[in-house]
Amino acid sequence: MATNVTYGHSTDRAEGTDSAVDVGLLVLRVFFGGLMFMHGTQKLFGWFHGVGWHPTTVSFDKLGYHPGKFFGTLAGLCETTGGSLLLLGLLTPLGAAVAIGTMINAANVTWHHGLMASESALMIAAVAFTLAIAGPGRFSLDHGRPWERRGVLWGAAALTLGVVAAVITLAFKWR
Template identity: 60%
Template sequence: MTATLNAATRDTAVNGVTGADIGLLVARVGFGGLLAVHGSQKLFGWFNGYGLDATAKAFTGMGYDPGKFFATLAGLSEITGGLLLVLGLLTPLAAAIALGTMLNALNVTRGNGFAMWEPAAVYAIAVVAIGFTGPGRISLDSGRPWQRQGLVWGAAAVVLGVVGALITLAVK
């Protein structure tokens, strides 16, 4: 498959890979990796995390009952969404999973001051942007429809993420 490059990107592309592809790789690996770390803190206590039992207790205290179910759901969502982002695999689904989780985090932290909700907002903004731009050419999704046609797939990721968050908020 040959990529059509405009004059602005033609000179900087090497084997079809542009600076934008490298930037998307950095964003995916950075945000996805950190998201997976947060999930492993919740579930396993890795990276100075509290582990599942303490996280479940905190979730119950935040109104997510049963806490163990919602803590597990959040941790698995962060690990799954994060690793899919790192790989650039099923990127719209990864963005939706991460967005739904971050919208719930925003719901919990919104009354605690800017410093508390800012990280969830940054993650949410990043995954929405990645959902719309696609993963770039340096990804397992390279060449798939959602890598080339970001508007529809990005919108689908946002809708799915918002619906998932609303369902979680409704049943908690």
């Protein structure tokens, strides 16, 4: 068994499984990070058959996020930035925190329709949390860099930061 201890984390993997895990993490990051990036650019620019910035801001006003221009822009920027960071495997715990906070707000919007209406947002938040714990893998911009972080503590930090950001956003929505 290979054991690697760096930056406060360790990995114990059987020989030959490293590549499979790294490819799996790459697929997970690219798929979910890409989806978030696409949603953000739909809101901001109308890319990928999105409605664009102005209709997004009007929609956010109708959802009770006042002012809609601020919160619609914030949501688009968070989805684009968090998705990009996860997709690239760059500053992964930060990207995960952004994704978690954004998806908590997305789940809040649909929660009154039941759990299944919030399913996509909750899945993306769970994947982001998982990536913060597991790390982005070898095929990432974080890999081998001094700032590379992963592990249970970094996952907990990403979750905490995401929840705090979501609560602050929702507090402004509810006032």
